[in-house]
Amino acid sequence: MLTVFLQFLFSGLTVGAVYALVGIGFNITYNATSIINLAQGEFVVIGGLMMWFFSESLQLPFFVSVALTIVTAGIVGLLMERLTIKPLKNPDLLLMIMITIAVSIVLRGVLMFCFGKNPYVYPSFTEGEPVSIYGAIIQQQTLWVIGITGFCIIVLFFFYKKTIIGKAMLACAVNPTAAQLVGINVSKMVMVSFVLSAIVGAIGGMAITPISLMEYDKGPMLAVKGFCAAIMGGLGSNRGAVLGGFLIGILESMTAGYIHSGMKDAIALIILLLILFFKPAGIFVSKTMLQLRKF
Amino acid sequence: MLSIKEIGKSFGGLKALSNISLDVKEGDIKALIGPNGAGKTTLLNIVSGIYQPDNGEVIFLGEKIVHLAPTKIARKGISRTFQHVELFGNMTVIENIMVGRHAKTKSGFFSSGFKLPFVMKEEREIQRKSEEILEYINLGHRKDEYASNLPIGEQRILEIGRALATEPRLVLLDEPAAGLNMRETRNLGEIIKRIRDELKITIVLVEHDMDLVMRISDSVTVLNFGEVIADGTPLEVQKNPEVIIAYLGDEEEIPRGYNAHT
């Protein structure tokens, strides 16, 4: 009983970690620009597929591959921002949504062209026996995923709280004019936010591929679930995104395990709709925030 | 016609309105004045249903309206204009007025799509009545122009015209003279007076232009820091020392147009 439960729990935490990272990616862009980048999911796919390319196809050493994948993701994020976001002066919301969707399609198209429709995989980061907790078999890669996610969260926390760049990025979303007036290069911050969110997404993709493989079209579903994670704590709150991501992952895993595996994707969507309809400000959020937010 | 009783409203920690009570007599032009931040627009928003007060009551034609939605309140006979002009910029001048007729007409999606005869008849009626209103406010020559292309003076008049299209008993005007020059303001004053005299519509006017206020109002209520500090005829209020202090602070500042009257 406990064994089975723990098994589901850990698989939920694993997949939840990726959702959390996607959610954080959404927050990074949103916090700097008030834009919700619906191409966020594609960065995860890029992370997984490029890692395969560097480590398996080109047979480069592990750390080199990781570095190159991160650089690639960063460049993609940069290109997206420079080519499609920056040129538009004062676009309206609808246009922004559609442009990010359009870019996600382009990215997907490129991935499909380069990698085809097959799933890809590469070995776990560490070889070794799975760990056993109360009878539940936990792959080492699972621990890597959770650990890396935790690490990212901590790094980002310090980034926003302690570094000037982090605080500057937050300032940009709240009031870009004021930010410019105090000398913050808003357009650079926007660029940094896209690069950063791409890297975060790619890290998630790199970590999860050994467990659940990676295909060119996993992007949209990841984006939807990651967005769900992001709004659970109120858009912009990374704490909420993390809690949300893990929660969705666990619920998904439990649903697949105990109820019906086909419902797995539906559960995240149902949660998404419930939150949007009843508590769009998020469920881990304070009352004053609720009054101030606009939807 | 309109009774505001002990209205209070806070936003978070900020108390915008405390214990506001005032009455508007039918057929009056009632001005609501006070320094910026006094709570005038907040009060209008409560009357028109955009905000819910924390306490108090608003009674219109004998009915309590505080918990009604803005749409319902509009249909009861209260119409309004906004501090920042809220016209339908992508529609023509005449279309803006025609939308004002919406609540008084009833062709639905289905009947409109199939162009049923009663729909055509109603549409002609809407067109006719809207043109009438447009002529009344002297904007007939702008009929087919896009509302966003009009100069601000005409935009404000158009907004009033749209409010008239709903056949209201009471119209709330939120700083209609803001951004207008002297000629436009005079014109505005004429129109407001005509609306009251000829159409028998009661007016509540939030304004900063003291010249306009003193010239056309029958009754004035003064707000400061969310409280009523004076209520009476324009002459009475002008002489009220508390009002003078509220506006002039500790002497020097003179509100626009104040001198022109005394």
Added chain:
Amino acid sequence: MKKGDLTAFLVFVLLIILLPVFSGSNYTLTVGIFSGINALVAIGLCILMGYAGQVSLGQAGFYGIGAYVSSVLSLHGGFPILISAILAMIVAAIAAMILAVPALRLKGHYLAVATLGFGEIIYIILNEWGPGGPSGFGDIPHFSFLGYAVDSTIGYFYLIWGLVAAVMFFSINLIHSRSGRALRAIHDSELACNAMGLNVVALKIKVFILSAVYASLAGSLYAHYVTFISPSSFSLFYSILVLMMVIVGGITNLWGAIIGAVVITVLPELLRRFEELDVLVYGLILTLSLMFFKKGLVPILIEKIKKLRGFAIAKH
């Protein structure tokens, strides 16, 4: 109807009648049929987005409801096709209402994602519990009315485009009516609409239902034409495709929806030889349209024509 629209409508009807005469190949007609089906969905979305200013990334859901409900009712329930299609529209309308009531309180991104979520849920339902599951099912009867079965390509062409014409007639009337004005007003200022006594919530729900019903009709027509359907035709990709049609054609113009539908339907045919590139090309077209032809093909064309007329007048 305004003069410009009447002219356009007559030209449109003429084109429909004449196309099979000039290019009667089965292939052209088939592409034409799919264009027409997509046009129906696009027109509905155009009214929702271009006029009422809302957004929906879930039209595939209603399209799928139309296809599945009509097919099941006619195939397994023995209902006449027309009744099945109408019942499907009612189901779609109910689904739209259930979604719209909570969703239309949201704006922008939130509304987009909510509709996206809805579309995906329908897809999952069809995938899990639809007859045949992911593989779909067939033997769906061809469209027939009072004993007359429509089973020739040219017959279907006229049927579909005849319906498109009828829907355009209805839609153009709607846009120019009191309701159409109300929708455009909502797009500009909901605040003012409420203050003028418009029931904004009800109007938004109504237009949402309208777009759902159009999509459902298209779905039913699709199912009874291809006689075999599977959930993969009703995925998020289709919702985005329809979005593209409306944007490329011109979000503020109903004719744009038709033009956009034709362009986006014909495109994959032109890209046949670049099979692995089709997704990429779709994406590029959409991106470029959004960035440079924001207004869409039809409005830009109209602007150019007006400019040319201006030159012509100036020269004389």
